[in-house]
Amino acid sequence: MQPALRRVIYVSHTVTDPDEPIGPVLASILTAARRNNPRIGVTGALLYTARRFAQVLEGPPEAVEAIFETIQCDLRHDHVTVLEVSAPTVRAFADWSMAFVADAPVRAETLGEAGGAAELLAMLQAAIRNTEAATA
Numbered sequence: 001m002q003p004a005l006r007r008v009i010y011v012s013h014t015v016t017d018p019d020e021p022i023g024p025v026l027a028s029i030l031t032a033a034r035r036n037n038p039r040i041g042v043t044g045a046l047l048y049t050a051r052r053f054a055q056v057l058e059g060p061p062e063a064v065e066a067i068f069e070t071i072q073c074d075l076r077h078d079h080v081t082v083l084e085v086s087a088p089t090v091r092a093f094a095d096w097s098m099a100f101v102a103d104a105p106v107r108a109e110t111l112g113e114a115g116g117a118a119e120l121l122a123m124l125q126a127a128i129r130n131t132e133a134a135t136a
């Protein structure tokens with residue numbers, strides 16, 4: 001039997017000063033994710049666009065719950081809204097400790113509404129496939 005998996009998809013707003021560059025914030029988040037996530041078996045994808053984050057976290061249920069708890073308390077974002085908590089049979093981002101997508105063509109409403117989770121997941125997977133193709 002496959003080990004149990006949990007997937008959490010949420011959206012949030014960055015609280016970074018709009019006059020400050022976002023680059024160092026993104027770099028620090030991705031450095032932490034790529035350092036910590038492999039150790040706890042978590043994979044996923046992070047989108048940053050229009051001052052919003054969207055993130056997919058996948059892995060063993062207790063690991064996903066623990067890292068999501070930490071992320072939720074992170075003062076670099078607020079308005080954390082969970083769009084999906086599910087138990088998938090396979091990971092959508094198995095090869096990524098944390099894939100990163102910037103400025104993806106996502107409808108603004110998708111980042112705000114429950115029910116946008118499926119669209120968000122599909123868009124992130126397509127964006128990442130394009131990245132792989134571009135660098136292959």
Ligand SMILES: Cc1cc2nc3c(=O)[nH]c(=O)nc-3n(C[C@H](O)[C@H](O)[C@H](O)COP(=O)(O)O)c2cc1C
Pocket residue numbers: 012029032033034035036037046053055067070071072074076077098
């Ligand atoms: C939008 C967002 C996404 C994040 N994603 C992750 C993540 O996937 N993994 C992670 O370890 N930290 C993530 N963080 C950072 C954590 O909140 C926290 O700062 C970090 O885990 C601390 O790591 P450290 O104890 O190794 O310094 C994220 C933060 C934000 C604001």
